[in-house]
Amino acid sequence: MQAHQIPIFKSWVPEWVARGILFLILxxxxxxxxLYANNPESIQSFYGVEPxxxxxxIVLMYASIASFLALDFRTVKYFTTRRYLxxxxxxxxxxxxxxxxxxxWELFLLCRFILGISCALITSIVLNLIFPRIHSSRARxxxxxxxxxxxxxxxxxxGIYTSSVLHYLDFNWLFFGLLILLVPVILIVYVSMNRGARIFKKFPLFDVDLTGYLLYTVICIMTGYVLVFGQQLNWFGNIKIxxxxxxIFLALALFVLREVKLKRPxxxxxxxxxxxxxxxxLILFVFYIFKSTSGFTYGYLEHVLGTDPLNIIPIWASSxxxxxxxxxxxxxxxxAGFSMIKTVITGFIILGLFYIYMLLFISDTGETNDFILPVCLFSIATGVIFVPAVIFTFSAAPPKIAFNTSIIGMFARFMGFCIAIAINNYLQLYSTAAINEKIRESVTETNPQLERALIGIEQTLVNNGGGINSGHISSAYLKNYIHTxxxxxxxxxxxxxxxxxxxxxxxILIAVPGINKVVLRLRKGSVPY
Structure with missing residues (x-):
């Protein structure tokens, strides 16, 4: 029996157990x-770095995943499955x-890049184990x-994991917990999978476009760097940018020219x-710009309302x-054949309801429970948009080159994520500066309301046992109030x-003609991204 015809899992492993193992690996x-996207302050204090x-x-690991995924389509066909995994x-x-x-910190960044490669490698091989064996469009x-x-x-x-661990331990213990989780997974893979089995027939690694991979990696990493640090470095006013x-422009031009000419791009x-x-x-790109706004909700709960991260766990569970x-x-x-684009538009409308709710209820006072509903609205929008958008893109692709949808789709999501960070950094800087300027105009020593406010705060502190330091405490309280x-x-x-x-x-989506003509068409072997 040829290697690609040998079952991946040993005969004593039931199908449902095999699927469970694959999901656990993923x-x-x-x-x-x-890992720390919802708790950035923990890594800032541990390594002494800036936001x-x-x-x-985070962008570095994302760039590593997006770039290596393109190369992985060749390497996964060369190595045996168990060894590769x-x-x-x-x-x-x-x-x-x-x-x-x-x-x-520099060693940590190197590990993040390498983790991106291994994440792409593992994810790709697991998905190639699952999806090519699914035959009907319904099952896919x-x-x-x-x-x-x-x-x-x-x-x-x-968010749940990091909040629970960081409540008791330092940041580095997050990785210890992941290591403890990983050890049994390695043992399970080693014991349950056949040694010489392959997903695909062995394909030699000739004509592998390593130069294209390096160019693609440079484009992703440098684009991410520019979009993250551009605002801090004053964009094109800085020589580094x-x-x-x-x-980036030269690498992109060389990459496009090279891919157009190659027989195996x-x-x-x-x-x-x-x-x-x-x-x-474009839908996936824009969706990932909007998707990144969820972090503001959790940040608002923690930094404005003063909610303990452990008390946000019920909201994450609801999500x-x-x-x-x-x-x-x-x-x-x-x-059921419902229009995929209409479904996506419905999802974006639900996302709009989330924004409207947040605009109505955000203030410096509030209850954590009031924000379970908007988080659920955001989660509903995510569920309604994501799957139809991916299926729409795959169904519209020409059959012979449809597998490239995974690679370009990952890049679209990566760019949406980076653009969202750039927009966030820009708006936060200028919005905060404008608000501070307005407050500075009104909160002055000549404003009688300021003196009355300080006296009122000081009197409240004295009544509650504030003592002789109540004057300094009232000033600190007012500064904290202005900050929130x-x-x-x-x-x-x-x-x-x-x-x-x-x-x-x-x-724009409503105005684009002909987009409702795309029908569900997921082919055997179509792997998501």
Whole structure:
């Protein structure tokens, strides 16, 4: 029997156990990506870095995943499945050990890049184990739904995990916990999988476009760097941004020229000649810009309302449950033949309701429970938009080059994520500056209301046993109050901008002709991204 015909799992492993193992492998790999996204202050204090450095560490791993995914389409066909998978898991384990024992920021960034490669490697091989064996379009839609439900669960799961661990331990213990989770997974893979089995027939690694991969990696990493640090460095007023932008432009030009001429390109750019594929990629790109706004809600709860991270866990749990439910309900509509674009537009409208709710209820006072509803609205919107958008893009792709949709789709999501960070950094800076200026104009020593406010605060402190230091405490209290007011108003301004952007995009989707003609067409072997 040839290697690619040998069963991946040993004969004593039931099918449902095999699927559970694959989902567990996927979970342990993906959880490292969003590990500290909901608790950036913890890594800032542990490594002594700035918020933009933390953002770049997340972008760096994302860039590594997006770029290596293109190369992985060739390498996965060369190595045996168990060895390839164990290599990725072992790389994860080594990186977790390094991150646990070191406090060197540059070494941490290197580990993030390597973790991105191993994450792409593991995710690709697991998805190639699952989806090519699913034959009917109905089963593939359900499988897509399960996969993307798991993907959208990662962020709130990481929030629950990090909040629980960081309440008692330092930041580096997060990696120790991941290592403990990873060890049994490695043992399970080693014991349950056949040694010589392959997913595909062995394909030699000749004509592998390593130069294209290096160019693609440079484009992703440098683009991410420019978008993260651009505002801090004053964009093109800084020589570093100008030089990096020139390198990105040259690398992109060389990459496009190279891919067009090669017989076996890293990415087949002919896919971008299909209008509805481009529209689907645009939907994913814009969706990831809006998706990144959820972090503001959790930040508002923690920094403005003063909610303990452990008390946010019920909200994260609600988000997980609602996301899974909404995705499965949406998949039923897709299978019933409901227009995928109309479903996506409905999802964006629900997202608009989330923004409206936040604009109405954000203030410097409030209850945590008041924000369970908007988080659920956001989760519903995520479930309604994501699966139809991906299926729409795949269904619109020409059959012979449809597999490239995974590569370009990942890049679209990566760019949406980076653009969201750039918009966030820009709006937060200018919105905060404008609000501070308005407050500075009114909060002056000549304003009699300021003196009355300080006297009122001081008297309240004295009545509650504030003692002789009540004057200093009242000034500190007022400064803290102004800080939270500035933060809440800047978040409200951000949601206001995103709502305008959302309404504009919905109008564009409604105005585009012919997009409802795309029908469900998921082919055997189609792997999601």
């Amino acid at each position: 979970l342990t790999s993906a959880i490292g990506f969003a 933009n450095d933390v953002q770049f560490s 164990l290599t990725g898991l072992f790389i994860n384990a080594v990186c977790y050990i390094i991150c646990f024992y070191t406090k060197n 839609v359900i499988a897509y739904t399960i996969f993307y439900s798991g993907l959208q669960m990662i962020s709130p799961l990481c 100008r030089v990096l932008s020139m390198i 890293l990415v087949d750019l002919r896919l971008l000649q299909t209008r509805n594929v481009v529209l689907g990629l 997980i449950a609602v996301t899974v439910l909404s995705m499965f309900v949406t998949s039923r509509f897709v299978l 007011e500035v933060l809440s108003r800047s978040i409200r301004d951000y949601y206001d901008f995103m709502l305008v952007l959302l309404v504009t995009f919905i109008a």
